[in-house]
Amino acid sequence: MQDQDIPREFFSFETDAPFERCIECNKYLLDEGTEYLVEKAIKNYEGYKAQDVIFDFAICMDCMHERSKEISQESALKIAEYFEKNIDPEKRLILHERNSESALGKCMIKGTDINACSEYQICGYFKGRKMSEHNPPYLISGEVMEELMPLLSEQTIDEMNGFFNKHFSPDPSFFEPTPKLIFV
């Protein structure tokens, strides 16, 4: 099976082209075989076609592993449990479809259609200019993020806030009531 090109959904909002650099260490990402992850948070406006990209970034695997050390084991376990408990087999199938369009059309946990989500995050794994065939992209609705936040330890939330403050200029609406979860 041929690796898929990077879908436009995962392009940088700023450049409308694939991300070129890791947000943490500035490593060049588009060389063949360089593994990285792209994450994007989007706000939909009901009744309008307009969308806001709340944030988007690419992060290399090394930096991602560094970050995940900062997430407490307790939180990591709770997140894993939540996914295990809430994902239903039918949606798991969608998740394993190689077709990124179907995986990105609805929330992987709730099954909510992308157009019905007021907020959502998408996440995808890439190797250079190709999408990873082992880790299909997924979409998480704002509803799921709200359910996950209370499960996290203070240490984990501090880490997420730290990462956010370091890389993004604070948008007041985004920080109310709490910063949103960044899945890494």
Ligand SMILES: [Zn+2]
């Ligand atoms: Zn990096």
